[in-house]
Amino acid sequence: MSDDFDRSMWRLLADNLPARPGKTAAVDQGRAVTYAELAAEAGRVADWLVRRGIRPGDRVIVHLRKGIDEVAAMFGAWKMGAVVVNVNIRWTPAQLAYVARDSRARAVILPRNALEALVGEHALPKGTAYLVQGKAEGLVQGADPWGALAADQASAPDEPDPRGLAMIIYTSGSTGAPKGVMLSHRNIRVGAISVADYLGLEESDRLLSVLPYSFDAGLNQLTTMLLTGGTVVHQPLTMPAEIIRMAQTESVTGIAGVPPLWNQIVRLLVDRPTDLPALRRITNTGGKIPPNILELLPQVFPGVDIYLMYGLTEAFRSTYLPPEKFAAKMGSIGRQIPNAQVFAVKHGEGVAGPGEQGELVHAGPLVSMGYWEKPEVTAQKIRPCPELAHLLGDEPVVWSGDLVRVDEDGDLWFVSRMDEMIKTLGFRLSPTEVEDAISQSGLVTDVVAFGVEDADLGQAVHAVVTYLPQADETALAAHCARAMPHYMRPQRYHPWQGAMPRTASGKLDRPAIISAAKAALQN
Amino acid sequence: MSLSKDELIRYIRSELNIDTPLEGDTELFSTGMLDSVAMVGLISFVEQHAGVRVQPGDVTLDNFDTVDAILAYVQSLD
Numbered sequence: 097m098s099d100d101f102d103r104s105m106w107r108l109l110a111d112n113l114p115a116r117p118g119k120t121a122a123v124d125q126g127r128a129v130t131y132a133e134l135a136a137e138a139g140r141v142a143d144w145l146v147r148r149g150i151r152p153g154d155r156v157i158v159h160l161r162k163g164i165d166e167v168a169a170m171f172g173a174w175k176m177g178a179v180v181v182n183v184n185i186r187w188t189p190a191q192l193a194y195v196a197r198d199s200r201a202r203a204v205i206l207p208r209n210a211l212e213a214l215v216g217e218h219a220l221p222k223g224t225a226y227l228v229q230g231k232a233e234g235l236v237q238g239a240d241p242w243g244a245l246a247a248d249q250a251s252a253p254d255e256p257d258p259r260g261l262a263m264i265i266y267t268s269g270s271t272g273a274p275k276g277v278m279l280s281h282r283n284i285r286v287g288a289i290s291v292a293d294y295l296g297l298e299e300s301d302r303l304l305s306v307l308p309y310s311f312d313a314g315l316n317q318l319t320t321m322l323l324t325g326g327t328v329v330h331q332p333l334t335m336p337a338e339i340i341r342m343a344q345t346e347s348v349t350g351i352a353g354v355p356p357l358w359n360q361i362v363r364l365l366v367d368r369p370t371d372l373p374a375l376r377r378i379t380n381t382g383g384k385i386p387p388n389i390l391e392l393l394p395q396v397f398p399g400v401d402i403y404l405m406y407g408l409t410e411a412f413r414s415t416y417l418p419p420e421k422f423a424a425k426m427g428s429i430g431r432q433i434p435n436a437q438v439f440a441v442k443h444g445e446g447v448a449g450p451g452e453q454g455e456l457v458h459a460g461p462l463v464s465m466g467y468w469e470k471p472e473v474t475a476q477k478i479r480p481c482p483e484l485a486h487l488l489g490d491e492p493v494v495w496s497g498d499l500v501r502v503d504e505d506g507d508l509w510f511v512s513r514m515d516e517m518i519k520t521l522g523f524r525l526s527p528t529e530v531e532d533a534i535s536q537s538g539l540v541t542d543v544v545a546f547g548v549e550d551a552d553l554g555q556a557v558h559a560v561v562t563y564l565p566q567a568d569e570t571a572l573a574a575h576c577a578r579a580m581p582h583y584m585r586p587q588r589y590h591p592w593q594g595a596m597p598r599t600a601s602g603k604l605d606r607p608a609i610i611s612a613a614k615a616a617l618q619n
Numbered sequence: 620m621s622l623s624k625d626e627l628i629r630y631i632r633s634e635l636n637i638d639t640p641l642e643g644d645t646e647l648f649s650t651g652m653l654d655s656v657a658m659v660g661l662i663s664f665v666e667q668h669a670g671v672r673v674q675p676g677d678v679t680l681d682n683f684d685t686v687d688a689i690l691a692y693v694q695s696l697d
Contacts, residue, residue, distance in 0.1 A: 125649075161651045186654055207651075209639075333648055334655035337679045360675065368676040565672075595659035602655075 100289065101461060102258040104281050105174040108288065108322045109135055110253065116299075116325050123302075123329045123346060124163045131325075134168060139248035141172025141227065144240065145203055148225040152177025152254050155199040155264065159183045159192055159206040162332040165229060165242065166309060167318065169205045177254030178203075180263045181276070182310040184600035189213035191274065195266050196220050199276060199468060203227065211239060258282045264468050265310060267409050268599055276468035277409045286461045287312070287412040288319035290434040294416055295350070295377060295403065301326040302374070304348040306339055306357065311601035312409050313381040317352055334602065336364040340372075347374035354382035354602045355389075359541065362389050365396035377401040377419070382603045384510055384528055386535030386543075390426045404429060406510065410466075410477060411458040411494040414438050415508060427532075428507045429500070436460045440500050440508060441483045450504045453511060456496040457481055459488055499526070516606075518547035520555045521583045530584055534559060537575035539567035542596045545586065546610045548617070559586040560613045562596060590616065622669040622693055627686050630664050643687040649680055658683070669693045 103111075109131070112119070117132035129137065150156060156173040158180060160166040166182075173180045181199050183192050185207075193214060196204060204211075204220065208230030214220055225238060232241035256262070262284055264276040291297075297320050305328050307314030321328045329346045331339055339361065343351060353361065358380055378393070378400055385393075385404075393402050401419035406429035408414055415438055417430030432438035439447050440454035448454030459481075466474030480490040499511040511517075512526035519525070530545035540561045547555030561572065569589050576585045590613045597605040628641050635657045647653045653661070661683070662673050671693055682692040 185651070332651065333680070335648070335658065335678050335680070335683075337676055341679070364675040367674060594663050598655075 101282050101286050103285060104253075104256050104258060105180075105262050105284060106171065106253045108285065108319060109138065109171050112322065112325050119299075119325060120327050121322070122164045122167055123327060125330075125342070127164060129164050134164065134171070136248040137164070137168035138171035138175055139250060140245040141169050141205070142175035142253075143249050143251060144227060144245055145173060145176050145178060145225075146251070148203060148240075150176065150178055150203050150225065152256060153179060153261070154203070155179045155181050155201040157181045157183055157192070157196055157199070157201045157204040157206070159185060159187075159204065159210055160229060161185050161207065162305065162308065162330050164330070167328075169227070170309070173203075174262065175253045176251075177256050179261050181266070182263070182308075182315075183266065184308050184310040185210075186308075186600045187268075189218045191268070193218040193220060194273060195276070196224070198266075198273075199264055205229075205242075208235075211236070256281060258285070261465060263315075265312060265315075265409055275470060275473065278465035278468050279412065280465055283412055283462055283464055284315070284319055285323075286435055287316055288323040290436065290462070291316050291413055292320040292323050293434045294418070295320070295379070297321070297324045297326060297350075299325040301349045301376075302329055302347060303327075303350040303352070304329050304331055304339070304343050304346070305352075306331050306334060307352055307354065308601055311382075312407055312412050313352060313354075313379075313405070314601065316413060317350075336360040340364065340370050343372055343375065344370060348372075349374055349376045350378065351375070352379045352381070355380065355385045356542065356596075356598060356604060357602055358385050358393070359389050362392045362396055366392060369396065372397070372400075375400050377403060379403040379405055381405040381407055381413075382601060384427060384532075387427060387532050388535050388538055394423070405433075406430075406456075406508075408458060408494055408496050408498075410464050411436070411496075412462045412464065414456070414458050414462075414496075417507065421507070425503075425507060428503070428509050430507050432458075436462050437488075438508075439481075439484060440502050441481060444483070446483050448502050450502055450506070453499055453501045455514060456498045456500045456508065457484070457493045458496065459484070459491060459493040463492065463494055516546065518545070518555050518557055520547065520550075520553050520557055522554070523583045525557065525584060530557060530559065530580075530586065533580050533584065534561065534572070534576065534586075536579060537567075537572055539564055539572050539575065542592070542604060544596070544604060544606055544609045544613075546613070548588075548614070550587075553587075556587040557584065558588045558590065558613065560590040560592050560596070560609055562592045562594075622665065622690065624686060624690060626668065627665075627689060631661070631686070634660060634664070641686070643690075644685050646684050647686075648684050661689075665689060665693060669696075671696045 112131045121131045156178040158169045203225040205227040258281045262281040266274040405416040437459040500508040527545040550556035
């Protein structure tokens with residue numbers, strides 16, 4: 097088995113060629129490619145990189161809209177041994193320039209308008225090679241148009257160490273500049289093997305890809321499809337109606353989303369039920385779906401398996417709740433995925449037992465190589481766990497910073513980020529608990545709860561909410577008075593106009609929302 | 620209330636920070652010029668200025684991909 101772990105990213109694509117060269121590998125709106133065509137397109141990119149002097153181990157930035165070209169660009173870089181840095185297309189020129197400098201990228205593959213924004217303070221070092229999607233005329237020196245790439249030379253692929261660096265995923269950290277998480281070929285491959293195993297993915301599957309490839313769960317959809325010889329269907333638009341339309345017309349068998357997206361999709365499907373006969377499973381990651389939306393999932397997706405999952409970029413993917421437990425344990429994140437070891441640890445004491453809480457820690461082959469050129473931060477996040485020394489010795493584990501509760505069966509429930517726990521009136525209160533209770537009112541679309549220092553209470557509970565039409569604070573406060581114990585009720589509600597900010601992977605940007613609400617308090 | 624073409628174009632160009640020329644038939648979302656975050660702002664602008672309620676199922680490329688399509692959609696609601 098571990099033999100199968102140690103293969104390069106390029107092999108993930110190329111291993112399909114003998115058996116299924118003519119099988120559809122990827123679909124865009126109005127375009128599709130077979131495995132052979134995808135490999136040839138990647139080969140053209142690889143040849144270009146080599147011609148431009150890029151060497152194995154060099155960092156290559158891929159900054160493209162979700163689609164076949166983006167996949168070809170990543171696998172082109174992997175074919176010639178480079179390290180892929182996928183920078184979300186929604187990131188700003190300033191963020192792109194930061195990542196390019198921090199990773200010392202030698203090549204950037206991007207659309208024409210993104211290149212044109214890299215001027216002035218965002219200009220990259222001279223000598224950077226650019227491969228540009230879009231119009232070829234009048235490109236700056238050093239830039240080559242994708243349209244003029246030479247035919248695939250079928251060059252021999254590089255053979256990198258499978259335990260070596262394959263990809264850097266930059267996370268837009270809540271504090272400070274983005275940090276790059278380093279993933280080995282092995283990390284990503286084991287992630288594909290493990291997830292394909294528990295989701296039961298196979299060659300006939302067609303997964304709808306909405307989540308970005310610069311996000312571990314989004315990337316994992318692509319890698320599981322290449323591993324099993326399936327098909328990935330790209331939807332770059334995050335409009336729920338377009339997502340569902342594409343799921344229908346392309347007969348997709350799986351959809352992966354994050355909570356704000358499921359929130360929108362469920363509201364759409366309640367409004368307009370849609371038959372999706374090919375759909376076998378849906379998966380959630382990136383946070384907890386509000387309980388009122390969770391309850392509606394089986395109704396709007398009848399007969400579909402619902403998987404609730406949890407992952408950390410630093411350990412790629414960590415836990416899942418099997419669909420047969422969904423009805424009984426709505427909201428649990430379940431247990432470790434195959435090949436991972438996940439524990440809840442009580443600091444200084446040991447492993448948390450049934451009914452207890454602890455920090456989620458993750459050990460095993462999915463543990464990443466740490467943060468790019470930040471050994472101190474890495475040593476803080478990924479270090480041995482004395483509480484698990486009897487099982488793991490001094491093997492480093494990822495400390496998630498997430499507090500989880502263990503139930504009587506050993507399944508895990510997310511409680512809170514440890515640094516977001518609210519201490520009020522002597523209670524330790526999870527913001528998630530407050531948010532769930534508020535969501536249950538059916539009066540809000542999004543809610544974020546947080547603590548504010550308070551002389552009398554220790555911390556006071558505050559909640560930022562986006563009201564549904566016809567809802568207001570009076571109605572919500574009345575609901576909270578009925579549904580929550582006194583210490584849990586928000587002392588203050590902050591109405592949020594419009595939609596709350598999201599991170600590039602579509603999750604609620606909690607730190608931004610909380611700091612905006614705190615700033616408004618001070619005015 | 621009514622929503623004029625000029626008003627809508629002005630909003631998209633200024634609020635959503637688009638500095639390329641914008642015509643009635645310029646594709647906004649299918650080309651990636653605007654993203655989902657911009658969509659949310661655009662919907663509330665349309666709702667406020669045209670005095671309409673946009674149903675979730677109506678948020679499609681057909682109705683929102685161009686300025687002309689948005690205006691035609693708003694008219695169909697009257």
